[in-house]
Amino acid sequence: MAWQSDPVGVKQIDWIKRVLTTNMVPPQLTERATAFLAGYEQDPASATKGDASDLLDELFKTPRKGDDLPAGIYRQGEHVFIIRPNKKYLEDPKQQGAGHYAMALVPAPHAGTTRYELVFDPEAKGKLAKGDRVDLEGIADLLPMCGSRAKKTLQSLAA
16 A cells, blocks of 8 residues: 555654553564654654554554553552543453543632542553552542542542
């Protein structure tokens, strides 16, 4: 196909860089991706869409960092996160796209005060470890300041 010999696009380069940071990529594949990116930096016209596509196919097959974390509440210092299963995982854990996602507990202005709410945080899973997991006692200092939805979600994960 003609598109395969076209120069690589910026989106493919961005995806390669992103997957290298979000996934558990084995050393040989990391070396290959790093060499591809270095070649692109030296001579952008030498990197093709076909080569990038083949590399991305392999990179996308690697597991994402944090996919082995169980659902629950996680704390790193003052930062609190949750890991919970997505709808596809709840329907059938073996189907494509099934997995867990992360949310961060962040302060949000609310009627002249500050309430903590949960917001989607796609990069948190890669930074968390099993040892960061806590129960409700581990976030007792923040729980009273949580909005009702956040509090309900946190309590359901601790059950």
